Amino acid sequence: MKNRSKHSRLMQRVHDLEKLLRLATMSTTKLPPRKRPLSNQRDLLLPWKVVADVMKQELEASEACQVILRDRIDMSVAVIRDMQRFASLHHMYLNKDAVFQHFAFPPLSSPERVQEYDLVFTESDCYYLLQRSHLTFDVPMEALRRMNHQHLCSLLLLADSTSNDEKVVPSRNLYK
CATH class of the missing domain: 1.20.5 (Single alpha-helices involved in coiled-coils or other helix-helix interfaces)
Known part of the structure; x- marks a missing residue:
């Protein structure tokens, strides 16, 4: 009603x-x-202050919308990355036996230990340390990280086997 x-x-x-x-x-x-009232073009125009105020309001609204849209994009990108990581981890987990066989690792249930290091030198005077290992540790992650860090440092420094005064021939990586 x-x-x-x-x-x-x-x-x-x-x-x-x-x-x-x-x-x-x-x-x-x-x-x-001839008797129709002639409108002056100046009468039809809006004052510049009104136009400026409206443009300022529109600018503020569009900037607020831009912030919201950028936040949505950031959230969407984060979700996409998480989904990609999840999919690849899930794929690796489901195919772990085949991957272990492909890279010549022993099965997870095997007590066998595998640990290999390879130092690769490039033409641009860079080197890469490649580590391939299959170990089972029952320690906290921080302790494992510290152990790997110390081991890597000792490998790279070669247990301080050379002094800093010795010169290296860059073309052959030999000490003089």
């Missing part, structure tokens, strides 16, 4: 405004061309 009366009032208002518009257009078209 309430909506019906509100709707009828709004419809009546629409009809009244349409009637007023028709009367206004008819009164201006019935005037002879």
Whole structure:
């Protein structure tokens, strides 16, 4: 009931405004061309302050929208990365036996230990230490990290076997 009366009032208002518009257009078209009021172009322009305020509001709204959209993009990218990591880990877990065989690792249930190191020198005077190992440790992750760090440092420094005064021939990596 309430909506019906509100709707009828709004419809009546629409009809009244349409009637007023028709009367206004008819009164201006019935005037002879020379008697029609000439609108000055300056009267049709908005003040610059109004235009500037509207543009400032639109700028603020678009910047707020940009921040929201960038946050959504960041969240979407993070979700995509997580999904990719999950998919690759899931794939590795499901295919662990085949991967272990492919890289010549013993099965997980085997007590055999594998540990190999390879030092590869490149033409650009860089070197890479490649480590291939299959060990089972029942220690906290921080202790394992510290142990690997110390072991890697000892490998790279070669247990401090050379002094800093010795020169290295770069072409053959030999000591003089």
